[in-house]
Amino acid sequence: MGGDSGDLFDADYLTTQLSNPISLAHQELKYDYRNDLISSGYASYQILKNLSFRSTLGLNFSDRKTNGFNGPLSGLARNNAGLPAITLDNSSATTLINTNTLNYKPNLGNQHSLDLLVGEELNKYDIKSNSSTIKWFPMNITADEAFASIQKAEPPVGSIQDKPTSLVGGSRQLSFFARASYSFAGKYLATLNFRRDGSSFFAKGQRWGNFPSAQLAWRASEEDFMKNLNWNWLNNFKVRASYGIAGNNRIGQDLFRTLFSANSTAGGYAASDGSVTTGLIAGNVLANPNITWEKNISGNLGFDIDLFKSRVSIALDLYDNRTKDLLLNANIPPINGYNTQQQNVGKTQNRGIEVQLNGVAVRTRDFTYNVGLNFSFNKNKILELQNNVQSYVAQSGWVNSLADFKIEVGKPVGQFYGFVSDGRYTVDDFTSVLNTSTGVYTYTLKPGIANSRVLLGNREPQPGDMKVKKLSNATSMVISDDDKTVLGTSQPKFTGGFNNQFAYKNFDLSVFMNFSVGNKVYNANKIEFTSQYNVKDNNLLATMNDRWKNFNENGVKVTDPALLTAMNANTTLWTPTTGNYALTSYAIEDGSFLRISNVTLGYTLPQSLVKKTGFISKLRVYGTVNNLYTFTKYTGYDPEANTRRSNPLTPGIDYAAYPRSRYVLAGINLIF
Template sequence: MRKFTHLLLPAAVVISVSAHAQTSQVTGTVLSATDNSPLPGVSVVIKGTTTGASTDPDGKFSLPVPATGDPVLVFSFIGFEPQEVRVGGRSSIGSVKLGEKATALNDVVVVGYGTQRKRDITGSVASISAEQVAETPITRADQILQGRVSGVQVTQTNSEPGGNVSIRIRGTNSINSGNEPLFVVDGFPGAGDLNSINPSDIESIEVLKDASATAIYGSRGANGVVIITTKKGKAGRNAINFEAYTGVSNVRKKYDLMNAPEFARYLNDVQTLNNLENKTTTPLPYTQQQIDAMGEGTDWQDEIFRQGRQSNYQLGFSGGTEDTRYNLSFNYFDQEGIILNSGFKRGSVRLNLDRRVSNKINVSFTSQLSRTQQRLTTVNTNGGSNGGVLLDALRFSPIQPVRDANGNYTFQNQPLPAVEIAGNPVAYAESAKDNLTTTRALINVAGEYQLLEGLKLRISGGTDLFANQRNQFIPSTVYVGQNTNGSATKASNNNYSWLNENTLTYDRKLNENNALNVVAGLSFQEFVNENYSASANNFFTNALGSDNIGLGANVLTPSSGKNSNRLASYFGRVNYRLFEKYLFTFTMRADGSSRFGPNNKWGYFPSAAFAYRLIDENFMKGFTSLSDLKLRASYGITGNQEIGSYQSLGRYGLSAYTSGATRLVGLSPSNVPNPDLSWESTAAADVGIDVAFLKNRISVTADVYYKKTTDLLLQVSIPQTTGFSNILQNAGSVQNKGLEFSLNTVNFDSKKFSWNTNLNFSLNRNKVLDLNGEYQRFVGQSSTSLFPGATAATSVLRVGEPIGSFYGYVFQGIWQTPEEITASGLTTTVRPGDPRYADLNGDKKIDGNDRTIIGRAQPKFIYGFTNGFSYGPVSLNIFIQGVQGTDVLNLNRYELESGFTTTNKLRSVNDRWTGPGTSNTIPKANSVVRRSTGIVSDVVENGSFARLKTVTVSFNVPLPEAVTKTIKSASVYVTGQNLITITKYSGYDPEVNSFGNSGLSLNTDYNAFPSTRTFIGGVKIGF
């Protein structure tokens, strides 16, 4: 035995040496191509064998490979494209960079209650990725939709920091109800206010446009759905990302107003004409000597405008393992507006966690806590007319200085009564306070359990806590505060919503030719609002502002309220795929809402869609230039329930009066109940095509749609014997039809240079079909100080015409001579120098019967055009946005040109009518005809524009290999926003609506915060 062992030992040594000679050790590191971070757990296998290894936490690996031949290593990791590398006799292959699979984001779309491959989508859905969101520094998440998605019109209604954005998806459906889309944030529907959402946290945004896509949201889907998904951690990648940018903003343009001498001569002219016409001898406000000594005077626009500043800081931590993933981010945004004391701040913290508890159980947690503060300036400053810091700066006399000889603020406008009584706008901006603070917590928790293969149960619960607090204080030292000796208001508006959703999802490929995805669920959601307000005046000190209302000697009656509504829902969707080319979708949702009458608590919203992947037919194989070809068609019904709570019920209003020293309070009916009240219903049809050429280098999507909204929520007239004049009923209908087109091209794509283009184009035609038998209704808001009484309406709802039709008089020039007036036969009292309006009905007088449609707010088409270039480490992104065929009602111009005779005017008024033949556009100085008339065609202006919206240049800093162990990526960028606007509109900006999201007062410009031109520089660093 010992002899046999002695023979075996040398043989073993020989075999061992031989084996060692036939293999060699190869090492390397695997990194992410996105940010150079190490990838642990990557599988490294010798091709054609089962021999392999995995990378360690630093992305490193060591693997014995055959010493002969030329072995190939195959690298693979979940979510990344596999890669093969030849060893080539090397002992180290250095760094191998894996790129993320294109399908990880680009080919997967988030839809209602699930996800789908883009190739399987049957409806009209648009998607914006995190990369597109990151291209442009934005304040609000919804701003990224502007000009980038066909069929979606986004309007920055007010450019004030923290100002609102209005979104219309495929037109305006409703008259009295809401027209904004439903926002769904991380699965929580109804998360409306996006000011508190940090844009840097967004992973993707999906826009659901047709009924097939939105019907799963039933009574809230008629205006489209915007789904926002925030970032989550990725397995095997522990990363730290930091971004900071800062920038400056300036007003893009100003109104060209009169200087001091021009305004003095204008006031003298007004008084001279008044003396002549009224046969009076009132002295002129200014002597020639005073005018000669004035100089240019005060440019009040320059005094209230400043250079705005903004800064943003973002710090994120993300990563995890296959079982646990996390994403934690911190954000702080600070913006100082271009008007004194205006601004917006936001601080937010987000934590998203995903945990695989077992092979069958997964849990997820998404949360955000944020606090914002908005400093407002568009409030009344003179206690009378509808104004604000900006509007009063336009109207205030340029003759008056900001401060007097003693250094104190000029208290009010002078000389009275030649000028409008008003307070110093600079004093108000710097002394008064109006702050709106919002605290928000948005939390959603979900658990998922795999019952059977392909069958999952998901249960989620969440809450949205939203608290607004407004603090306003007007000190006694400014004009508007002198009568009350200082006034303070403190108001709170607290909202909370809780949500429970339960879904079953069955996703299974039944065989080679059949696949089925079924979602069924039920949902419960409640919304609660609580509010209160307290006010006081007559303060003995201004020191504490609104922090101690009890200091006011006169405490006004406080108010408070509470309301709630509930929504219970059942829903289901079936997606069936046959032969991978015939795609069917059927959806149904039943909603029960407490908002509506007992006879119509439940509504049912079905939809169906079909898509045909024609490209997968055998006979298409000969068309080698085609990469994709899919035809789509859908039809469905969705709803709109956006009205206040208790509208179907009989309600009571507060009635209070004083008897002696006692305040008596009672209740009285405030409406007629309607037990049949229900939601608006929108039936929509869509036909679309998706086509791609040259290996997807060129892709086109086009859709044609038709929508009809019926059962509009309208106030309908009733006999006054009921004690009321109207009742809220379902009556009337509106139509929208349109065309959408988008084109994406990869123009060049090489290692050194690439160029991509995106073009989208949309047109929508809106029409009122029925108003409960009425032909028209006068609607639209304006300042009642401009148009008192019945003339306040600015728009008309008319059957056959679009919503947003401006309604007024047709301007025909200026009356030149008494003879011209006499020859016209006009019986309405006018004088030479007054504006001339068309007598449309020929009755020889100008009254309300001579009004007609003088403009339309709805655009003929909208478009967006984006070009992205990259050359080595340098990238350039250029974005152009435009709106064509729209009108804007410029009420600022109305007032600055001829409205009030006692306010400052545009410099063009220097060319006003002063005698026959002198002007046929600007009336005489003392003409007040317009004020008693209403809106006129010459202040309804062409609001079309083309805008160079954003230009961004970025540079990816090359990093030495030694540095990449710590810093994985670094880039710097410079962005310019609103650089060039081509428009004929004379106001600050054609993209405006002073009445926010109102569906009846579109494109109205009055005291709206001006748009800005902004330049930003920033840095991004990945660790």
Template structure:
């Protein structure tokens, strides 16, 4: 009995000691739905700064823990999980996806943070939140997802988008954000690449893991002179040690449903017989809808094959192949892309050295169908056939006057089929990132990032010699060839030190950046022209150098301070303005961590933020060397004789050595909130941006002080005020059901507040007149406001042609009576997304709305007048909207405010429905098959009378139409 008591006491003592002794906890973290290991999961002992991250197999290990400690598991896009340590010190942890979590990791400039600890306005969108549908270019994954971010995309296949964050910051320069792929800033100007659809067109969306959108200056200031328009950081998918194979395929069937209403062939005959009876003999016997002839139903396909696994026994690797083929709705328009992506991510020296190698090769083939032929289709005679066997112009019908093709009236089908305008672009880009945590000082790490981006493109434009254009010239047809090469090299290096001192956490980063851009090419001109002269161009290299630093200070996990600084130098400007200083500061207070709110059942998170920062814009429109003395050759008549030799003269170009970058100062106040244990979460932000020293192209100069009377100058100021609101929530969440939503709203007010001597600048060229413009930059108004006459109406409410209000009361109607009416930018932009899952069934949709945006309907203002029926030598059709106005002469009405229309809209972009079959291949324990279908461009509700209320820059002169697409796809994983 005595021995038994001693044994019992020993067991109790051993158990007690084991409960309080410091031990090591180990385990593996996996994704709940697939069972795949999750690398990079944050594992922290709650209430401390002690923790680690899982390796590529999802494994983790933490020493000096004891029974009763709580481990917190956090991973981007997944619900955080807490586990209390008992007698078991080895765990298998499964993480489930979540709509929004405060502990999600967000990538920021040269580092990471979490949603909870972010002091600036930063939003992260992961793969599970991407917009679904016929996504061919990566920016459309974000459409409608982030407050303050507006993305407008043409309907052309593979076409790029106009992206603005918080309304941009400029007037004369680019408003596109800085885009960074795996730490490599890519060329973000609005300039096109010859032979390519756009700078993002050849990037495969399937290779993207997440986006981080940096909006306020405190978050973007670390990128200095290129961050005034915001920053979008793209992170691509990485390798894993677990072997897996994914295959995605998608088929899309598209149709353009809407047409501009023009007179039918029979109605056209009746009109011509009434107003031009002498020309009735010119009418044909056909009934041709020319819009139907040039627009087609489309079939497109996407394929992606991805393999992940460990090679050579130690290197987690991902290899992806992508194939995209997209038909355009305009005849002959096509886009084809092939991509190869490789990522290798080994970790050496017990995870002290992490290596990330990313390499991409993309091949883009395009045929560009001339969207301008949509306008020709509106005007072409509907009584004539498409084909004419007797025609000398390739068998296509063509208007003939005096035995020759009529000027400016080409059969639109012939114009498309007889022109072969093709492009090819080869792009390769990637980076090598070395992240070394010092053995002797693990709080300090050094990071080196080396990257490159090179693109070579070709554009061949051949028009048949049987085409009617230029038939009376010395040559027939067109044969032109262009090449272009762009280069981008990057070297970044920085040190990062993270240390916790009692209740204070210090995170400091300091580094250096060097980047060079190159651009050159050739243009053969029309080789069919015997007088043709080929040309070459080579832009001056652009070099950017930056010294940057950031300090994050956290006290008691409640009070946060962030300081950013960057000193930037660029070769775009002269010596006196080559260097600039940019920076920002942000404060945050986690009120919910205070004792009086810590256990609140309603408010689970509440953080106040305030920030201020200065960023820049260096993308000079049209020139990178305007500060240099430059000379160009004059025309052939500008010659002189010197020593009996004829010498062509040279002419000095205008110069501005005082040009500098634009500065944007931003102040912001924000609130981040979470309710009911973060079942609902979001943010509310107010910001004020003031951009000064704005670039204005062709700003006037006094005579005799330069080699031009107008040149680009820094003479303007723009103010933007805005409010952003976001809410995310789980409406229903059980083991079988998951219904969540996200809603965002943005209000923007843009105003030009200063120009030199209150100068005004015309912009917004329109069709229907030579040199006609419809927009104006004026102090006190929004950029691109419409500059129009105020229309007069009769007693019946009908507009009186050419009758306008004498606004200045001088008894004359002239340009002094034009006023500014509205602008293209929406006052309010809304986005709503929702997804519903029941067991293996999933359903999702997303909506977008703009309120207060206006569009100038140039289709009607330039084409819906009777003179185009009555006075043209060649018969041509017009829109039936002329019946609403009965206007006769285009020149008298083109500037009427009747054509500025409210284009507010509600659009459902996508809706998808899918079902997942688990383990269809029994040999693979985690195999799955998802079958899905969807509709893109489901509906648009608007009062705008044109085809589409979403128009680049607010002028609708027949944009490339968006089709309604029906999609079918499958995803196989094993």
């Protein structure tokens, strides 16, 4: 390490934008201090024999301070003359939830059971925060010194520090609800629910939503005609049906109105150093006073079956869930002065089958083995888009201006959209001409060969360059957006879990696994790290060791067709691309996996030993490993990575995702 840059990996890091990741980790420091108070309580009163009142109050308070230090190698410092900078963030948040209910259970005899409940709930959230960024500290200052002496930061001549920012915000939700549950003879069951929710995320006149639901059930195994069949192997058979509406208001604050913020470096103001008088600018999303609750309409038909003295249980559910008035950030004509607006647009459908199997596989005096298995087969489909649009392309946002998703009516959410990889150009794709004076061959594409210059910085292809398929009927062989197609979807064919629980005398062991089959993952890392578009000298993936080579072992560029072919007889990949990033099928991988999610081993001390303590009734020690191992063909760190979660229409992208951690936990359970 050494030198003022602290980085011998590339002393010219300000130019190359490259640095040793170990050095960088020591220079990007974050100190997070947090105090949380979590409290709850309730009071109940029996008004009459069958009438009771209950009030629950929950109050959570969080106070957080975050100090960040950014050394010379950090991105923040690089944008400010390579000098260290710090960020100081403070926030406090309060959440109050109060629920009040009246519950009435009349006595209707042995055959009838009725349970009535009405209530209201208030959810109140408030937050205050402030943030400051102080730049241009002395080169060799430490983090502790910078936090303790902000006055050491000296802006260059003509520049000033960024202005601090502050925020006061919050949300309110008021709900009223009612429930009626009825049962007759334990065979016929019905539950009716109604909710009315009001949210501060929406404008006056749009804040309230009504959400009814109903559930019916018939325990057929309690009918006389079923009992008369003498099916001793059948212990329970119940049929369930439900239908209801649920609401969603998970959007940002104040999207129904235009808010102005004080900013001197955004919104068209010319000063880049904050030196001009602060002006007021609007946000970057057009306000929409008409947005309201998103609605999820769910229908379900289910069957519960217990067999063989309840050693085997089966739950089967058929469902059809439709979401309408989706809360999405929709594209709008730029003539409005904005590109997007929060709107209630579109409809989606999720239809499928869920199966849950549980069984006691082995049960002896000293050993038991219980097993659980569940499957879910879901089919997702877009039913409607805004303004009767049938399809459009969308940007995931992992890199600017890359339209890499296709949103299409009748198709699932999460369609990856790009070019189909066709390997690389070989010498046989070109006509070669020798310049006898220089001894150098030049190459020209043969007629009928697709021209992938759009991937190559708009230069003509050469042997070893990436090649994609020509899919359109255009007469020109130059690849264009018309040659893009759907490359797959993030939606799996089915998912599930497998739970195993063992017990032998005082030992217990549980193993839980989950799996997904048929989903694709968009590995954006493969695009960036097989390319030289952004940075010419960055490291590439190890797979690029198998790339096409244009230079021999002596560092001499080879153009002779025969020699080039011989040099690359055992290589399979193309030369790193120099054009802008583009999605090809090379980056779309099978995301199927089987993950050992949790393994827990425990031992319960014999009662004969525990009783001797005189105050302990049970003592169990255990050890747990989470994320033990994942079986997958996916080449990234995590087949479940999803780094573009802000847009529900662009799922399944793995871009710089932090690897899923594995951790080991040991503990003691004590019951006194």
